[in-house]
Amino acid sequence: MRRGVKAAVWALFVLYGLVMLWLLFLSGRHPEFLRGYVKNGIYWSLVRSTTNLVPFRTVADFLENIASGNDYLIRHAVVNLAGNVVMFVPLGLFLPLLFRRLRRYWRFLLVCALVIVVVETAQVLLTVGWADVDDLILNLCGASIGFPFGVLAVKLLDKGDRET
Numbered sequence: 001m002r003r004g005v006k007a008a009v010w011a012l013f014v015l016y017g018l019v020m021l022w023l024l025f026l027s028g029r030h031p032e033f034l035r036g037y038v039k040n041g042i043y044w045s046l047v048r049s050t051t052n053l054v055p056f057r058t059v060a061d062f063l064e065n066i067a068s069g070n071d072y073l074i075r076h077a078v079v080n081l082a083g084n085v086v087m088f089v090p091l092g093l094f095l096p097l098l099f100r101r102l103r104r105y106w107r108f109l110l111v112c113a114l115v116i117v118v119v120e121t122a123q124v125l126l127t128v129g130w131a132d133v134d135d136l137i138l139n140l141c142g143a144s145i146g147f148p149f150g151v152l153a154v155k156l157l158d159k160g161d162r163e164t
Contacts, residue, residue, distance in 0.1 A: 001097075001157045013094045020087065024119055025128050043127075050124050051131045058134040084138035085145070088112070092146020097153055105147060112143045 001009075052058055062077035091112060095102045102108045116139045123129030 001154070005157060006098075009094065009097050013098060016090050016094065023087065024123060025126070046127060047124055050127070050129070053133050055133050055137065058132050059138075081138065084135055085142040088116075088139040088142030089146040091115075092143035093150040093153065094146075095143075096147060096150035097157075103151055103154065105144075108147055109140065109144070112140055116140065 059081065062081050065073035065077040068074070092108075095108055095111065102111060113136065116136050120129075120131040120135055124131035
């Protein structure tokens with residue numbers, strides 16, 4: 001990959017990372033709440049109440065919301081389900097482009113899973129979000145959708161470099 005192209009991809013990746021940081025940590029509740037939770041002794045009960053380790057529980061709840069016919073619940077469910085997938089498609093595109101070792105799917109999937117688990121854990125421990133195994137599943141689906149496009153982009157860029 002040409003130096004200029006690689007620099008542009010890195011710049012886009014950093015921009016994506018900053019947007020994700022804002023969406024996942026800064027757009028909701030702020031960590032100042034954390035002090036009050038610890039002081040009032042409710043921190044660990046809050047952590048427990050914002051953690052879901054049962055696969056597909058949240059997805060099932062959202063599917064019930066969609067079936068309810070309530071426009072607000074449908075919109076909320078669709079935004080959550082689709083958002084958890086779509087937000088991670090770019091990760092699947094960028095990682096194989098930027099890291100040669102992540103062009104193997106299982107290695108890529110493991111790295112993505114580790115990153116997502118760290119993010120989910122940090123969100124709940126900082127009380128700025130939920131830790132949900134369904135988020136992990138949906139985020140991995142999104143990254144997996146982006147992965148073949150990242151691998152294809154590598155091949156096209158490498159082919160273009162050889163032809164010039």
